[in-house]
Amino acid sequence: MTNRRRVVVALGGNAFVEEGQKLTMAGQFRFAREALATLAPLFEPDVALAIVHGNGPQVGSMLVRVEESLGKAYALPLEVCVAESEGELGYVLAQSLRNVLSDRGAQRPVASILTQVLVDENDPAFLRPTKPIGPFYDASQADELRARGFTIVEDSGRGYRRVVPSPAPHAIIEADIVGVLLEAGAIVIAAGGGGVPVIRRGERLQGVDAVIDKDLTAALLAEAIGAETLLILTAVSNVYLRYRRPDQEALRRLTPLRARELLAEGHFGEGSMAPKIDAAARFAERTGRRAAITCPAFAEAALAGEAGTLIQPG
DSSP states (O other), X not given: OOSOEEEEEEEOGGGGSOTTSOOOHHHHHHHXXXXXXXXXXXXXXXXXXXXXXXXXXXXXXXHHHHHHTBTTBOOOOHHHHHHHHHHHHHHHHHHHHHHHHHHXXXXXXXXXXXXXXXXXXXXXXXXXXXXXEEEEEOHHHHHHHHHXXXXXXXXXXXXXXXXXXXXXXXXXXXXXXXXXXXXXXOEEEESGGGOEEEEEETTEEEXXXXXXXXXXXXXXXXXXXXXXXXXXXXXXXXXXXXXXXTTOEXXXXXXXXHHHHHHHTTOSOTTTTHHHHHHHHHHHHXXXXXXXXXXXXXXXXXXXXXXXXXXXXX
16 A cells, blocks of 8 residues: 555535525536645645545436436436436546646546445435435425425425435445555545445346435445545534524534533434534544544645544543
């Protein structure tokens, strides 16, 4: 292994569209350019960087297209929609990253890897859908979707969304390839949308109808490749207690144990901040290293331990 310090960055899928605005390709390219520009310190040759991205709005839009094209085009199962979103956003991020590097007069190989992630077919999550995907709906739209058999929940005060099964990730099938590319000096985009969920039947892999939380997969990837830091980027600078209330309180530093206590007390939205806290705590517990949660503007400071919510032992 080289002396490059390894960092995994997780970008939220919802961050590719401004709140209240429609998802567009132009908007996704604009966000990618702006977000990646804030990560410029990680493009230096001494950093081995892997980027994981979310895909909730994108895969939700793909499901709408699938539904509306029934009878006109072949149907696509959910895991194939996840794979297609990996391709879409992998392209957006890879091209944007190359352009950001070019603007800086820098050259680094960039690779986007279609990534499969192993889950347990007996995971109870398959019986209890919880993962929000797709666009937000108002109350009347939510009632219409429920009448059509979809599971719909209210999402952190922002509206209603469809939820689907979200089993825990157990292994990243292409982790060894990611490691080889990092050793070769490439910046790697991997495990988009949490990766394509697959189960193992004997020696064979088979896709399943689910999505995996991208933050949990990012934590697993960071552990698998020996990352020094897991950086989870979201829409807020810090994790808060009593979020969006007049008495909200920014959390600066947490041990994994304290993070687990706050999770158990129900302080964080199940479809929003809770999985980020869970992922950060898992990484810190299993590796003894630091995880940070913040927004792209504070990414560099968070990596230095000077901003965001930091979760680490001790």
